[in-house]
Amino acid sequence: MKVTPDIVQQELIGLNAKVVGTSHPGYMGIAGRVVDETRNTISILHKDRKKIIIKSTAVFHFTLPDGTIVEIDGKAILGRPEDRIKKRVRRLW
Numbered sequence: 001m002k003v004t005p006d007i008v009q010q011e012l013i014g015l016n017a018k019v020v021g022t023s024h025p026g027y028m029g030i031a032g033r034v035v036d037e038t039r040n041t042i043s044i045l046h047k048d049r050k051k052i053i054i055k056s057t058a059v060f061h062f063t064l065p066d067g068t069i070v071e072i073d074g075k076a077i078l079g080r081p082e083d084r085i086k087k088r089v090r091r092l093w
Contacts, residue, residue, distance in 0.1 A: 007062075007064075007070050007072065008072065008076050008077060008084070009084060009085050009086075010064075010085075011081070011085065012034050012037055012042065012062065012077070012081070013034050013035065013036065013037055013081075014033065014034060015033070015034050015062045015063060015064065015065075016031070016032065016033055016034075016062070016063040017031065017032070017033075017034050017042065017044055017060050017061065017062050017063075018030070018031035018060065018061045019031070019044075019053060019058050019059070019060060020059050020060065020061050020071065021058065021059035022053075022057055022058040022059065023057045024054070024057050024058075027051075027053050027057070027058055030044055030046045030051050030053060031044070031046060032044045032045045032046040032047070032051075033045050034062075035050065036050075037081045038080070038081075039078070039079060039080045040054060040055055040056065040078065041053060041054055041055060042055055042060070042074075053074075054074070055074035055075070055077055055078050056074055056075055056078060057074065058074045059071060059072070059073050059074065060072050060074060
């Protein structure tokens with residue numbers, strides 16, 4: 001699948017996510033369903049526990065409903081979810 005700015009503007013709650021890169025060693029490998037999102041954090045349900053990951057320090061793999069896995073840098077999805085969906089995105093790639 002071609003990576004477009006539309007993916008960054010998509011709703012993330014409900015998608016499966018995995019932390020694949022981070023500057024915080026405790027975040028590495030956390031995987032599960034996204035249950036909440038704030039301006040600076042994403043909450044992932046990991047092994048029946050809610051884990052809160054800071055967006056700016058992590059790189060995520062999100063599994064879209066069609067099965068496609070997309071890698072997104074957390075810095076690209078910073079901001080409140082309701083504002084990020086409406087915001088125009090500059091191409092970074």
